[in-house]
Amino acid sequence: DESTLITVSTEKQTLLVPLKSILYIEVLGHQLTYHTRDSGAVSARQTISYAEAQLKRGGFVRCHRSFLVNLQYVRKFRTDRLTLADGTELPIGRKYTRAFCEAFDRYYLGKGAMG
Numbered sequence: 001d002e003s004t005l006i007t008v009s010t011e012k013q014t015l016l017v018p019l020k021s022i023l024y025i026e027v028l029g030h031q032l033t034y035h036t037r038d039s040g041a042v043s044a045r046q047t048i049s050y051a052e053a054q055l056k057r058g059g060f061v062r063c064h065r066s067f068l069v070n071l072q073y074v075r076k077f078r079t080d081r082l083t084l085a086d087g088t089e090l091p092i093g094r095k096y097t098r099a100f101c102e103a104f105d106r107y108y109l110g111k112g113a114m115g
Contacts, residue, residue: 006054008034008044015042019058023084025051025068035088037073061103064093071107 005016021036027048034042052060052068059071063082073084079097083089092100 004058006051006058008042009046010042010044017042019055019060019070020072022055022060022070023073023086023088024070024090025055025060027051027066037086059107061100063096063100064091065095067091071104074104077104 004019006019006022008015008017017034017036017039021038023035023037025048026033026035030045030047032044032046032048032051034044036042048062048066048068052062055068060068061071063069067090069082069084069090073086074082075085076083077092077100080092080094081089082092082100
């Protein structure tokens, strides 16, 4: 199903990456790194705003100016930090705390209980 894929164009190829396999996305300059469950990290020359626009429908939320996270993999969080299912810890920027908490609640309340 195409709605569950995102197009990631690297210097040498264009990949179709399943949304459900992306743990989080990190930005450094104009380089985005898609950290995936299945195929490690894939880097592309894109902006985080571009990725955010493409991924909003897929349960992703900005938790920091440098990170977009897939809510499906968030296992716990405090006001300044979250932990993913694989043990990765990411910061939650003060500017993003409220929006992150609201998105987390909407995501999990919409699915019943957190599994």
